[in-house]
Amino acid sequence: MQIIYSDQFSQWYVGTGECLDSIVAKRQQSVLSVNFATSSCSVRSVQARFVELWLYVIQRDITAEMKEKNPWHRPLIIFIAILIALGIIALVATAVVQNKPLQPQKYKYGIVLDAGSSHTAVYIYRWQAEKENNTGMVQQIHECDVKGKGISSYSSSVERAGLSLRECMEEAKEEIPIWRHRETPVYLGATAGMRLLRKENASVSDQVLSSVEGFLQTYPFLYQGARIISGQEEGAYGWITVNYLSDNFHKARATMGALDLGGASTQITFVSQQQVESPENSIYFRLYGKDYHVYTHSFLCYGKDQALKLAMAQQLQTSDLPLRDPCFHPGYSQERTVESVSSSPCVSGSPALSSHANFTHVGAGNGTLCHSAVRRIFNFSHCEWGRCSFNGVFQPPVEGQFGAFSAFYFVMNFLNLTSDTLEESKEKLGQYCSTPWAEIKQSYPHIKEKYLAEYCFSGVYILTLLEDGYSFTSDKWKDIHFIKKIGGSAAGWTLGYMLNLTNMIPAEAPDAPPLPHAGYVTIMVLFSLLLVVLLLLCLKLFCWPACTRSKHII
Ligand SMILES: O=c1[nH]cnc2c1ncn2[C@@H]1O[C@H](COP(=O)(O)OP(=O)(O)O)[C@@H](O)[C@H]1O
Numbered sequence: 001m002q003i004i005y006s007d008q009f010s011q012w013y014v015g016t017g018e019c020l021d022s023i024v025a026k027r028q029q030s031v032l033s034v035n036f037a038t039s040s041c042s043v044r045s046v047q048a049r050f051v052e053l054w055l056y057v058i059q060r061d062i063t064a065e066m067k068e069k070n071p072w073h074r075p076l077i078i079f080i081a082i083l084i085a086l087g088i089i090a091l092v093a094t095a096v097v098q099n100k101p102l103q104p105q106k107y108k109y110g111i112v113l114d115a116g117s118s119h120t121a122v123y124i125y126r127w128q129a130e131k132e133n134n135t136g137m138v139q140q141i142h143e144c145d146v147k148g149k150g151i152s153s154y155s156s157s158v159e160r161a162g163l164s165l166r167e168c169m170e171e172a173k174e175e176i177p178i179w180r181h182r183e184t185p186v187y188l189g190a191t192a193g194m195r196l197l198r199k200e201n202a203s204v205s206d207q208v209l210s211s212v213e214g215f216l217q218t219y220p221f222l223y224q225g226a227r228i229i230s231g232q233e234e235g236a237y238g239w240i241t242v243n244y245l246s247d248n249f250h251k252a253r254a255t256m257g258a259l260d261l262g263g264a265s266t267q268i269t270f271v272s273q274q275q276v277e278s279p280e281n282s283i284y285f286r287l288y289g290k291d292y293h294v295y296t297h298s299f300l301c302y303g304k305d306q307a308l309k310l311a312m313a314q315q316l317q318t319s320d321l322p323l324r325d326p327c328f329h330p331g332y333s334q335e336r337t338v339e340s341v342s343s344s345p346c347v348s349g350s351p352a353l354s355s356h357a358n359f360t361h362v363g364a365g366n367g368t369l370c371h372s373a374v375r376r377i378f379n380f381s382h383c384e385w386g387r388c389s390f391n392g393v394f395q396p397p398v399e400g401q402f403g404a405f406s407a408f409y410f411v412m413n414f415l416n417l418t419s420d421t422l423e424e425s426k427e428k429l430g431q432y433c434s435t436p437w438a439e440i441k442q443s444y445p446h447i448k449e450k451y452l453a454e455y456c457f458s459g460v461y462i463l464t465l466l467e468d469g470y471s472f473t474s475d476k477w478k479d480i481h482f483i484k485k486i487g488g489s490a491a492g493w494t495l496g497y498m499l500n501l502t503n504m505i506p507a508e509a510p511d512a513p514p515l516p517h518a519g520y521v522t523i524m525v526l527f528s529l530l531l532v533v534l535l536l537l538c539l540k541l542f543c544w545p546a547c548t549r550s551k552h553i554i
């Protein structure tokens, strides 16, 4: 069937159909008159034909009216079509850039050896090559604990100091892709054990460093030096590490203080609103466009192993033998040489110690007496500054949240005191210290006996150092967070050291960061919705008149 419109006569001529001989339709105003010349049609099919014609007429007239009213109709359609095309290109481009797969060769690597007083650990870090200046981008991917003691213990066979690192350095070769070896920096930083050795014998400490240097240079990595870092650096880099891993620099949030307890030294580092009176305790950083005035102090000889020697030496000088030590469990007994205590450069200068060669170290298990004994290794009596922690060292009042790591974590975690109040910790520790040694050994058969025997002392030492030494009062205790890792990377000075030496923390904020994931998703969804709306609009504008523009309906 065919309908033909004639402009000339304002009439539709409809061809013949199954049952229609001819149809002539005419519209005047809103009245459509149709003449059907039928031969054998039913009334129903004539009615249907009439409705069809009526709809066609209305549609045609509306389209004509729209065209007349809106001369921008066609350009609008073209504009919307261009918008849709651009939108699709933008969506695809954003998705491609954002989801670009990271190829393994896009990663860079760095190795830092933490040559501590008790042992050496090798850390391997990895970061995306193009994102070096963004915070939170460097991650620890591997940690290897070197077997045996720290490098400072090799003073009588220095060549073994380097060799002791072999296993962990071989692991590093395995962990890092071969094509990255030559450009992967290796740093070795030695801490308080080597500081003490240098004090005792500078030439031997140099020989130990030469030994590790020679050994590290046999590896294909980019050797960047082996040195003894200062206590100030150790504190500062620990602070950088915890705040970098917590993303505090990037988000310009309040920073977190850092508390590091080693075997031979301990560090406290935090941002203080008060003036840092002593220049040697003050460090200034400009990071990501923000200034940080940081207080730091490293107490040499106040790591937990040297503190134990100090406490034992103190007791040896003032009490009869055998030494009844309240910081060791009842029933504990150990033969020791006086030399094992007095040989430390932290202890030397105590003449009374030389009168005996050996002594029996007996546990008396008493938390309160242990606290008194530990307090005696701190000097609280002189202070030249407005405020001191101990031993005449300036310290402003502690402020904000603190991350306490290394031995702070190991000990408090073992004693299950990481989420207790100060009072609860004292109470639980008192009970633990008075538990018989035989019972302790039975309860923890898999823990190294040296560590196990010392947890009572270490726990009491930590509480005393934090409360009496640094003035973390009961109300501030909750601000101390005992942590081992943050987001898979160990809390410690090594990461901060590497970030600093590779210039990965810029002084000024880098250019705007790429879209965060939430922003990316939001933009993609909004753009998609907009496109759908535009598409529908275009269909409505484009298809409808296009469909009706024809003067023929088939
Ligand atoms: O699992 C553990 N339990 C208890 N103490 C631990 C554990 N692992 C390491 N430590 C202790 O943590 C301390 C780490 O000190 P480190 O060797 O880093 O010395 P430094 O930082 O003073 O040079 C040592 O006292 C070591 O005995």
Ligand SMILES: [Ca+2]
Binding pocket: 116, 117, 191, 261, 262, 263, 406
């Ligand atoms: Ca350490």
